[in-house]
Amino acid sequence: MRLGLVIDLDTCVGCQGCATACKQWNTSGTTGPLTDLRPYERDPEGVWFNRVRSFEVESSPETPGGRTVHFPMSCMHCEDAACVTVCPTGASYKREEDGIVLVDQDKCMGCNLCAWACPYGARELDSEAGVMKKCTLCVDRIYDEALPEAERQPACVLTCPTHSRVFGDFDDPDSEVSRLTRERNGTGLLPELGYKPVNQYLPPRQPAVVETKEAGNVSDGGSVKKWINKLIRK
Amino acid sequence: MKPSFSIIFFTVSSGYGLGLAAVLAALTPELPHSAFLPTAVCAMLLTGGGLLSSVGHLANPKNAWRAVMRVRTSWLSREAVLAALFFPLMAGWMYYDGTTAATWRVAIFICALLTVKCTAMIYQSLKPITAWHHPLTSINYMLFSLTGGGLLFAVFTASNNGNTATASLLTTICALSAGIGKILHYRRIGAAQDIRVGRATGFSQAKARLLDAGHTGPTFLTREFIFELPAARLRLWRYVSLPLIVLSSLAGASFTFNGSAWGGGVCVILMFLGLLMERWLFFAEARHIVRLYHGKGPA
Numbered sequence: 001m002r003l004g005l006v007i008d009l010d011t012c013v014g015c016q017g018c019a020t021a022c023k024q025w026n027t028s029g030t031t032g033p034l035t036d037l038r039p040y041e042r043d044p045e046g047v048w049f050n051r052v053r054s055f056e057v058e059s060s061p062e063t064p065g066g067r068t069v070h071f072p073m074s075c076m077h078c079e080d081a082a083c084v085t086v087c088p089t090g091a092s093y094k095r096e097e098d099g100i101v102l103v104d105q106d107k108c109m110g111c112n113l114c115a116w117a118c119p120y121g122a123r124e125l126d127s128e129a130g131v132m133k134k135c136t137l138c139v140d141r142i143y144d145e146a147l148p149e150a151e152r153q154p155a156c157v158l159t160c161p162t163h164s165r166v167f168g169d170f171d172d173p174d175s176e177v178s179r180l181t182r183e184r185n186g187t188g189l190l191p192e193l194g195y196k197p198v199n200q201y202l203p204p205r206q207p208a209v210v211e212t213k214e215a216g217n218v219s220d221g222g223s224v225k226k227w228i229n230k231l232i233r234k
Numbered sequence: 235m236k237p238s239f240s241i242i243f244f245t246v247s248s249g250y251g252l253g254l255a256a257v258l259a260a261l262t263p264e265l266p267h268s269a270f271l272p273t274a275v276c277a278m279l280l281t282g283g284g285l286l287s288s289v290g291h292l293a294n295p296k297n298a299w300r301a302v303m304r305v306r307t308s309w310l311s312r313e314a315v316l317a318a319l320f321f322p323l324m325a326g327w328m329y330y331d332g333t334t335a336a337t338w339r340v341a342i343f344i345c346a347l348l349t350v351k352c353t354a355m356i357y358q359s360l361k362p363i364t365a366w367h368h369p370l371t372s373i374n375y376m377l378f379s380l381t382g383g384g385l386l387f388a389v390f391t392a393s394n395n396g397n398t399a400t401a402s403l404l405t406t407i408c409a410l411s412a413g414i415g416k417i418l419h420y421r422r423i424g425a426a427q428d429i430r431v432g433r434a435t436g437f438s439q440a441k442a443r444l445l446d447a448g449h450t451g452p453t454f455l456t457r458e459f460i461f462e463l464p465a466a467r468l469r470l471w472r473y474v475s476l477p478l479i480v481l482s483s484l485a486g487a488s489f490t491f492n493g494s495a496w497g498g499g500v501c502v503i504l505m506f507l508g509l510l511m512e513r514w515l516f517f518a519e520a521r522h523i524v525r526l527y528h529g530k531g532p533a
Contacts, residue, residue, distance in 0.1 A: 016448065043451040052448045053527060055431070060440035068445060071435060073527065082361065088311035089300035107300055110293025113310055115458065116235075119362035119434075119523040124454040130294035187436055190429070190523070193361050201436060 001098040002170040003137060004077050004198035005157065006177045006186060010205045012164040014054050014070030018156035022050040022074070022135070025155035030140045031105060035128040047124045049135040050074040050156055067204060072165070074156070075122040075135035076188065076197030077101050083114035083123060091132070098169075099198060100137045108132050119190055120197070142167070170198055235363065236461045237517035244288035245353055246509045248317075249375065251280030252346040253383020255324065259343040261387065261400055262334050269394040270332035273387065278324050285317055309359055313352035320345050350379045357516075362523040364428070366516075370419045377412035378479070378509060384408055385486045385502050393495035402491035409483035416476055416512070423519055431533050434526040444529025459522040460530055471515045478508035 026049055027034045036046035052072045059066040077094075081101050084092045091107035092114050094100070103114075103123075108131040115123040115132065123134045138154035141147065151158065157167045168177035177200070180186060186200035255277040258265065265273060289295050301314040323345055327338045354375035357366040384405035391398045432442040486501025525531055 014446070019448070045451050045453060047454065048449075051453075053444060054446040054448070055435055055437070055442045056445045057432070057437045058441040058533075062439040063437070066440070069435070069437070069442075071527075085307045086310065086356075086359065088302070088304050088308040088314060089297060090303040091297075091300070107297060107303075108294060109297035109300060110295075111291065111301075111310065112293075112458065113308075113356065115454075116522070117360055117362065121455045121459070121524040121527055125293055125458075127293065127454075130292075189436060190434060203436065 002079070002198055003098045003100060003142075003168070004170055004177065004200070005074075005137075005154070006166040006168070006180050006200050006202060007072055008162075008164040008166075008180075008184075008202045009069050009071065010164075010202060011162045012052075012070040012072060013162055014052055015161060016052050017159050017161055018072055018165060019048060019050045019052050021155040021159035023048055025138060025141065026136065029136070029138070031103070031133050031136060034133060035126045037127070047126050047133050049122075049124075049133070051121075063204075064207070069204060072156075073120055073122070074199075075101060075137070076120055076195070076199040077135075077137060079196035079198060080194060082117040082195055086113045086117045088113070100139055101134070102136055102139065103132050103134055105129070105131050105133075119193055119195070137167075170200075235517045235520045235522055236458055237514045238291055240287045240290035242510060242513040242517070244284040244291070245375070246284070246506065246513055247287065248281050248284030248353065249350060249379040249509070250382040250386065250506065251277045251282070251284060252320070252350050253379035253381070254280065254386045255320070255383070256343050256346040256380065257383040257387040257401065257404065259339040259346070261404075262332060262339055264397055264400055265387070265391050266394040266396045267332065269390050269396065271328060273390045274324055274328050274332065276386065276390070277383075278321065281317070281320065309352050309355040313349055313356065316345055316349040316352055320349060347376065347379075350376050363520045365419075365423045365520040368419075368422060370415060370422060374412065374415045374419055377408055377415055378512075381405055381408040381412050381479075381483050382502070382505060382509065385483050385490070385498065385505065388487065388490035389495050389498040389502055392490040392493050392498055395493070398490045398493065402487040405483055405487040405490075409480050409487065413476060413480040420472060428521070428531055429523060429526065431526045431529065431531050434523060434531075441533040443533045444527075447528055455524055456528060459524045460528055461518055462530065463518060468515065468519055471511060471518075475508050475511035475515060479505050479512060482508060 026032050034047040038044050052070055055069050055071055057063050057067050057069055077099055081094050084094050089107045089109050091104045093102060110130045112125060123132050126133045142152050153167045157165045166176050168175040170177055181200045184202040186202050188197035188200055258273055289298055292298055302311055304311040305315055323342050327342060351372055354372035358371040361367050384401055388398045388401035388405055391401055432438050435442055482501045482504035486498045489497030
C-alpha cells in the first residue's frame with residue numbers, strides 16, 4: 001500500500017478548514033498535544049502539520065488572466081524519504097505496510113536534521129516536548145475500527161468543504177486517488193530532488209474560453225429616446 | 235539557515251581537535267616526546283568540547299545516546315560512532331605513550347579525518363540546501379581542520395624546541411588550499427541558480443508570488459529556515475573571515491617555522507575566531523527550499 005492524498009488546486013478555496021481540523025484532531029491524537037505558545041497574546045505560535053498558503057500566479061499563455069492558487073502543504077509521505085535517511089536515532093521511520101512516515105516520539109532527540117532534509121517544510125519541532133512532530137496521515141483515525149467506515153479518513157479530508165482533498169492508496173490503479181491523478185495530470189512537488197512524494201497536486205483546470213463578439217455600432221435608440229434621456233438627466 | 239552557536243562552536247572546535255589528532259598521528263616522530271601527552275590531551279579536549287557543545291543544540295538531549303543507531307543511512311550517526319571510537323583510540327595510544335607503531339597512527343589518522351568528513355557530509359548530503367550540496371563542503375571542512383590542527387601541532391612542537399619545518403610547511407599548504415577551496419565555494423553560491431517560487435509550487439509556466447503565508451506570526455519553519463541579511467553585510471563577513479583565517483595561519487606557520495611558539499599561539503586563536511565567523515557565514519548564507527513556500531526567493 002502507498003497511502004497518500006490528492007489535493008485539487010482547482011477547487012481549494014483556502015478556507016484553512018483542513019489545517020484547523022488537523023490541529024484539532026492531532027492535538028488529542030497520538031502525537032499530541034501540539035504545543036501552542038502564547039495562545040492569547042499578540043504573537044501566538046504553535047505546531048501545525050498542515051499549512052495553507054496562497055500564491056498569485058501571473059498571466060501567461062497557460063494561465064490566461066493569472067490566478068490565485070490556494071496551496072495546502074503537509075507531509076508528502078515520500079517514497080524515498082530523506083527525513084528517514086538522515087535520522088541518526090531511528091526515530092523517523094517509514095512504515096513498510098502503508099508507506100506512512102512517522103516519528104517515534106520516544107526515540108527522537110530533537111536535532112532538527114530531518115526538518116533540514118525536508119524541502120516541503122513538513123516537520124515542526126515541538127519546543128515544549130522537545131521532539132519533532134509531523135503529519136501522521138491520521139494513522140489513528142484511518143485504522144480505527146470503532147469509527148464508521150466512511151469516517152476512517154484523515155481529518156483534513158473529512159472536513160474539506162469543497163472536497164479538494166482525497167485520501168487513498170496510490171498502489172491501487174482503480175482507487176480514486178490514482179484515477180484523479182491519471183485523469184487530471186496530478187504531479188508531486190519538486191520531482192527534481194528525487195524524493196518521489198506520494199501526495200499529488202491536481203493543477204487548476206483551464207478556464208473555459210467564453211466567446212466574445214466585437215460590439216460594432218450599437219444603436220443608441222431613436223431620437224425620441226435620446227430626447228427623453230436628455231430631459232430626464234436634467 | 236539560522237546560525238546556531240552550539241553547532242558553529244562544535245564544528246570549529248571538533249575540527250581543530252580532530253585535525254590536531256590527525257597531524258599528530260601523521261607526524262609523531264617530529265614531536266619531542268615530552269610534548270606528546272599535552273598535545274594528545276589538547277586534541278581530545280577540543281574534540282570533546284565541540285561534541286558537548288553539539289549536544290546543546292538538541293531539544294531532547296536525553297535521547298542523544300540513540301544517535302549511533304542508524305549508521306547504515308545517517309551521516310550524523312556515522313559521525314557519532316566515529317567520534318565515540320576516537321576517544322578510546324586516543325586513550326589507548328596515550329596509554330602506550332605515543333608509540334610510533336604504524337597501527338595506532340594509521341587508525342587514529344583515519345578515524346579523525348573520517349569524523350571530520352562525516353560532520354561535513356551531514357550538511358553536504360542535504361539536497362534542499364544547494365549551497366551545501368556539493369563536494370566542496372567536505373573539502374573545505376577537511377582542509378580547515380588540517381590547517382588548524384597543523385598550526386596547533388607546530389605550536390606544540392615549537393614550544394618544545396622540536397623541528398617545526400614539516401608542520402609549518404603542511405600548515406602553509408593546507409591554508410592556501412583551504413583559502414582557494416573557500417573562494418570556489420563562495421563563487422558557487424553566487425552561481426547557483428535558485429529554484430523559483432513558481433517551480434517549487436509547480437507553476438513553472440508563469441511567475442508566482444506569495445499572497446498569504448497562512449499564519450500571522452513566526453513559526454518553527456520561519457525561525458529555522460528564513461534568515462535574511464543584506465548581501466553587502468554577508469560579503470563583508472566574507473572579506474573579514476577568510477583573510478583572517480588564511481593570513482593568521484600563514485603568519486602562524488612562519489612564526490612556528492622560526493621557533494616562536496608564542497606568535498604561533500596567538501595566530502591559532504586568531505584563526506579560531508576567523509573560523510567561527512566563517513562557520514557562521516556557512517549557515518547564514520545557506521538558503522533552504524522551504525523559504526520559497528514563504529515567498530522568499532525569485533518569483
